[in-house]
Amino acid sequence: MQPERLSALKQTRLSFARLLLDKMVEEEWEITVERSDLDERGVGRLVYRIETPSRRLSFGVFSHDPDGENTDRIVADNWDMWGFLCEGRATPELMESQFEELPSVRDGRATPEILIWTRANRSSRFFGHVVDSLAAGHQPDVEFCAQGGYLMRSSGYYGNGLNGTKEFRAMDGDHPLKRPYMAQMLSVYLLRIFSYDLAEHIASARNDDAPAIDYEIKRYLGTGNSSGIGIVHYVVNHPQLIDAWLRAREVALARVKGIRPGPEDRDRFGTILADARRWFAEDESDTKEYFLSKDRIAAGLERIGRRVARRYEGVETPPTWERLCEWAEAEFAAETVELLHSLLLDTHPETCRGLASSLTVSERSDVAPEMSVATLRSIVDEHYEWALDIDLSEPESRRYFWYRSIDSEEPRLGIRGEHDYEEYGLPIDIARQVQALDADLGAYDAAAPVADLLFDHPDHRSIVERVQTVHDLPYAEVRTNPLDAEFVPLSMISCLKAIWGIQKAHPKSQGWVRGTFYQGAPLPVDVRNGEGGGVDWLYPSRPARAPHWREDT
Secondary structure, eight states: OOHHHHTTOOOOTTSHHHHHHHHHHHHTOEEEEEEEEEOTTSOEEEEEEEEOSSOEEEEEEEEOOOOSOOOOOTTOOOOSEEEEEEESOOOHHHHHHHHHHTTOTTTOOOOTTEEEEEEEEEOTTHHHHHHHHHHTTSOOOHHHHTTTOEEEEEEEEEETTGGGOOOGGGSOTTOTTOSTTHHHHHHHHHHHHHHHHHHHHHHHHHOTTOOOOOHHHHHHOEEEEEEOTHHHHHHHHOHHHHHHHHHHHHHHHHHHHTOOOOHHHHHHHHHHHHHHHHHHHHOOOOOTTTSOOHHHHHHHHHHHHHHHHHHTTTOSSOOOHHHHHHHHHHHSOHHHHHHHHHHHHHHOGGGGTTOGGGGOOOOOOOOOTTSBHHHHHHHHHHHOHHHHTSOOOSGGGGOEEEEEOTTTOOEEEEETTTOSOGGGOOSOOHHHHHHHHHHHHTTSOTTSBHHHHHHHOGGGHHHHHHHHHHTTOTTSOOOSOTTSTTOOTHHHHHHHHHHHTOOEEEEEETTEEEEEESTTOOOHHHHHTTOSOTTTTSSOOOOOOOTTOOTTO
């Protein structure tokens, strides 16, 4: 749970995007355009119909003509599209009501059948290039598009009760999206499909003979995502969910490390490893100083492949995969090691079997006022030693405070002593709170109830409730101090992106990351035919230049 290690995590078979896609392929969901009313600029409305074995869903889209420079900030009013995912039909009446409400994403109201609200912007470079290329009668430049990997990106998927959307816990037993994040991940996938349909529509309006985007290019591109420092608040405020995913991952990893791979296992591992090595070698995105360069990861994977060939092939009793992981820990940076872990889980998908159900957890918590002070103190000493060991005496250890801007409604970092609104700081400083609690516990008799402490110190209620609730969850707390001058928000952002299932990250700063979902994922025609699930799509080859691609682009 060190932030440096969390920042190195990679997607796995247990990431939510992959869990949804595997379900879609296995059940052969059918996604079609039900209604489309777009003008030559792509302005108008469009509705997708999603047929699942248990029920019908719809994705309603309002498309706009870009007007000026767009941003991905929460408070932005200018977006290229608004969309919503709902149960049943997106009737004209429902479309009309959501057309009035969606622009006010901060205070608008959804209806009970709506699962997700989302907003997105076209990529000014890549979307425009694709439309211009198609309108000129040829395919886009794949190498140029590969620099981003998407045509549209969203910075948020609002659901689970926000704005009146349907709560996750209200989904019944046969609901196709009843697992965590499934509704959000379906919206991500549908946004990808809409970006292709919109680009082709605008190009056709310019030129009746404009070709459709080549199938391989569509497969290669995904959906963009933009995330900022608000993710830090999410990770701190959802300890049970973070613990559930990391615990499931650790169980699967423990299972796979105990396997002695046979020839077929090694062949499969070699194929997946080769795909991943090529994928990272082809990736030209700038990792800045925050992530390991893609070239170094590719070089590390090549060495891992040679190691397997030397130590595992032709050996009557090969070592377990754990030996390979131990060697990798000593040889490579954490990102390469975590990628190896992901590849091993894909080599042995059976190690993840049965774990998806453990990702649905209750996030309820409450104070146990009858607990004795002695019991609470022993919990703090045993499970929060990491928090007690953080030195908060130096000014640099308390340099920042976190608050939410009234104007932008976005999380912000303030510098202590330089701003006059420290009183509005948000309580994400778990280590500081634990130390303050520990200092006051000493004044009470060991047999006294915690209620006595809280009567005198009501400000401790939040941390007492947290400690009592999650102390026995090994992956609930990130061992760090978000107030420290050296704290890098990117570590928690990267962790959550791995949980979501983002494949590629483009750091813009310490607290702002763009990423790509579903790059290489099967298209609706593949999903309908039950094809393309598992790991086969995960590390797509860059398509060869399509037959109609032109040098003069």
